[in-house]
Amino acid sequence: MTLVPDPPREPFLSVRDLKVHFTTDDAVVRAVDGLSFDVERGRTLGIVGESGSGKSVTNLAILGLHDRTRTTLSGEIVLDGTELLTSRERELEKLRGSRMAMIFQDALASLSPFHTVGRQIAETYAKHTGASRRESRARAVEMLRRVGIPQPTLRADDYPHQFSGGMRQRAMIAMALVCDPELLIADEPTTSLDVTVQAQIMDLLGDLQQEFGTSIVFITHDLGVISRVADDILVMYAGRAVERGTRAEVLRAPQHPYTWGLLDSMPTLRAPVDVPLSPIPGTPPSLLDPLPGCRFRPRCAFTEQVPTDRCATERPLLPRTPAHGAACHLTRVQRTEFHADYVTAQVC
Template sequence: MTTLTQTEGTPAPTGADPFLSVRDLYVRFSTEDGIVKAVDGLSFDLERGKTLGIVGESGSGKSVTNLSVLGLHNPQSTEIRGEIVLDGQELTGAPEKTLEGLRGNKMAMIFQDPLTALSPYYTVGRQIAEPFIKHTGVSRREGRLRAIEMLTKVGIPQPKLRVDDYPHQFSGGMRQRAMIAMALICNPSLLIADEPTTALDVTVQAQILDLLKDLQQEFGSAIIFITHDLGVIANMADDILVMYGGRAIERGSVKEILTTPQHPYTWGLLSSMPRLSSDIDVPLHPIPGTPPSLLNPPSGCPFHPRCAFTDKVDGNRCSGERPALPAGRSAACHLTAEQKQSIFIESIQPRLG
């Protein structure tokens, strides 16, 4: 099972070292309007061969976190504090040459939009082969053969012909497969998939998910799967980390999060999803309000301005005190365990069916 931890000055758990360990990560961006607090004290661990799903609305810090792991932020406008350790190697503050040796080789990323991530000036095959040539030193001919092999592996028809096509000659699903081929060409130990099924039809979406599972089994990669779609993550991840306002607010196994969620924000995410078993006339229950400004995030619990249950907490704890996320299966919320169970059974569970 994937081990997840959210700590605030808490030491890492004992036992075998995880393959990827993130501890007390803070990411700040300098802008003309002020400092954007994109990630605010995030910690988690990921083991080899496991998949961690990170879910949350846009702006919750999902992609920023994982771009920090790869060292892709502009150091001139970004402040990063905390520890990011990959297979025993500290990445925070590591020289760019060190990170270049790891990116595309030991760790790789499938970006959200393959149309903008792929260059229109070079063939798909050349772009797929580039990291393999760089990290192994093989010739361009050998790199091209390896690109054809990867295009075959990800299900591109006629790969010997399509390897010389340009991105605009590929459909959306094929471009996404090409991005997966590029990310996996060096058999990375860590694969970060940033909403790889966004804007794809459900048939292609299912094929992409099955492909990632098959390739994970073949290469034994650890996967971080970033999405806002809990339906997708249900079939992909071993564990889920729910993020909101740059913080982790709930964690647990897929089964725990989907069947017994503990945080009001997670309740909202699940309640807003359509279900096959529901009557078509039954309305969805969207989360009221808008995500918080990361220039001026709310005090206390970041979700309290949108939460319908703050009146059940004594005093002004929701707005004045930041709830901790204890070790193990937990949620960062001031509601008691009894209150969570009561609210879930009486109000939330009937919506979920």
């Protein structure tokens, strides 16, 4: 009996060579510069990087929320066969909320202070489904109950300022999921929350993903959070992807010096208590006039190991294969050896 291999699965969300440039009085800001990644149905992609690396800009482009009069976008964004960059605003409005939704970083700023939480959730449901006011109200209460809001029938009539930070974030999740979207983008949903509420929010997203089969893009700068929620990880730096792989591959065997720095700047239970944290030296480059070649070069300790000054002149690219890879001119053998030495030096 001959076994026929399963055909490769098409990604639910596919981003190819995405560029997002903003025109300013000084110059053009290349906020995202040639980014490619895939998200499979029912899986969570964690996008991690320092502030200003292009994480949120990327996901606003997916939702079509950039001002096209001041933003230049190019490349491809395909959601389940639908090309988003070339879609009209009316078509994107139908997709936003129904097939794709976003949990914004600051729930208090994202929710209207003039309307009750229940009304805002109900309006979203009514707009996309045509449900009656009574049906929409019942749906809003049901979603508040699902995300763990106590006494949802009563709390639906409260305003956002009457909710705690964790409850507002839960209300944002309820609003994002009220129409059962197939793609959920979570933009640092645990920022400014205490660790116990963070854990509750992450558990909630995992439970809802199991229930609805949602694909999730989780944006954060916290690798500790990523280690709990992500199936796959994309590391961004200065508007570009520098490493991609599964959670185990990126966290246990990182291949890029920037990822090493992110991991080594975090406290761990295994490190001696008297060993100070090791921050990444320097600052991210300006995206008004980015450096040629590798943008991490001024902060990298391994550029001298690459011959012919390739780091200064040639842009390193991620492999096109879906396997674990890094955009670095070091060979894979060098990366394995240098990372082992680097970690040893940090501990000793």
